[in-house]
Amino acid sequence: MSPNPTTQKEHIWLRDEDRGTERRTALTPKNAKVLIDAGFSVTVEKSNKRVFEDSAYEAVGCALAESRSWVDAPEQTVILGLKELAETPTELRHRMIHFAHIYKDQTGWQKEMARFVNGGGMLYDIEFLTNEQGRRVAAFGYWAGWMGAALGAHRLLERRAGRDEITKGVSPFESQQVIIDKLKALAAEKEGALPTAIVIGAKGRSGTGATECLEAIGMQVTKWDIEETRLLDRQALLAHDLMVNCVLMFGPGLLLANKSHLAAQGSQMKVISDVSCDPFSDFNPLPIYSEPTSWTEPVIEVCQNGSGDAVEVTSIDNLPSLLPMQAAEEFSDQFIKPLLAFPNGVAWKNAEAKFTTIREKAGL
Structure with a gap:
């Protein structure tokens, strides 16, 4: 199945993780190809720690970019990762998908929310991507x-x-x-x-x-x-x-x-x-x-x-x-179905609603 240019969808940008011990990924090369075949464009940041080689992504049609270059990516780009971000940039202007660990009153949650609000960005926290029954759509x-x-x-x-x-x-x-x-x-x-x-x-x-x-x-x-x-x-x-x-x-x-x-x-x-x-x-x-x-x-x-x-x-x-390889493969296989429905699927609407609720709680 080849990409259909008339149905071009979102641009997904897989970032290199900020945490030095994080070798997992939310998107394997196999599922990056699924996105591309469905009309998405996919950019993958080079990484010296991700369990999958950069060349494996390039081989299925992904564009490669330098680590942390997502900061300067076009504003409409969707930034995909796993774990929380480094403290910079202080304002976040993109739509971002990752586990942020800030929705349960964790230390510093208001400051992290302010980064999104002040930058005009949006957080889709993977922990709160849920289906019609309220169950998480993907988890480790x-x-x-x-x-x-x-x-x-x-x-x-x-x-x-x-x-x-x-x-x-x-x-x-x-x-x-x-x-x-x-x-x-x-x-x-x-x-x-x-x-x-x-x-x-x-x-x-x-x-x-x-x-x-x-x-x-x-x-x-x-x-x-x-x-x-x-x-x-x-x-x-x-x-x-x-x-x-x-x-x-x-x-x-x-x-x-x-x-x-x-x-x-x-x-x-x-x-x-x-x-x-x-x-x-x-x-x-x-x-x-x-x-x-x-x-x-x-x-x-x-x-x-x-x-x-x-x-x-x-x-x-x-x-x-x-156990990065096994964990990433299973997670990505769960995650690809909701990701294909971005941004209109139920899970994404639920995540948007959660973001709004927490923003209001923070008074932002």
Whole structure:
């Protein structure tokens, strides 16, 4: 199928990510070709970190541009990315598609909204692209949950084996199987029953990924969702060795644990993987750390449990980038259908409405 010049649509500009550890992309070369065949024009910024080579995009008909040249792109261009922007330019004049992390009262949300309003731009936050049923049209949730559980299990199992590897930093893995083999080997280093784990938000995308990861290495997993957290049995929660939190909070109402709870008699919790990773929000159900952990410092100690063992947290906010190829391919395959409907599809109208609501909330 070749492009039809009489049906030329929007110009999509895939930017190079500002974050140095972000190797994922919202648009794979395969799906860039789908856009081009449908009448879109696609420009891709060169990147030395994106998991797909620049040449792969060029081969399917994309124009290549220098990194961060989107700043000077024509005003009608649609700028597509994944993670939040650098602090410059201070005014944003384009329509932009990415995860901004500013709609839940996160630190600095008003300042970020002002960049769009003052520049005359528009934010289509991917987290709030929803269909007629209010469900997100594309998400990295499964891979975030899977990878978050893997890191939490890695830390717990290496502590059990008397090792200390993951605290020195993490980098992208070749495949799921490589990770599973590594975790199984760690588990086999010490005889006896494996530690216990609990997944909060087990019925969602992230929770499903987390559960499947832990069960793949033979861990016993307790699965909690809305029913179990409505009347929280915190003693039962903290009787586990590992907690993977996959609950995304949009308002107050859930406190899983604070430092006092973790330190109380009977608490056996040793490692918490906070996949939802929202420490800057007033609605954070785990107010035990102040900022996300990182690839260079993936684990931090926050307190000691009721038995005097360290309670550690891992809370990396771009977990799927540790499996960038698989995560990007699945996300892009979900995202291409709504992207083909830009800007008139239901998801885009819902995102516009959300932007307007937050702008009014900010008094802008």
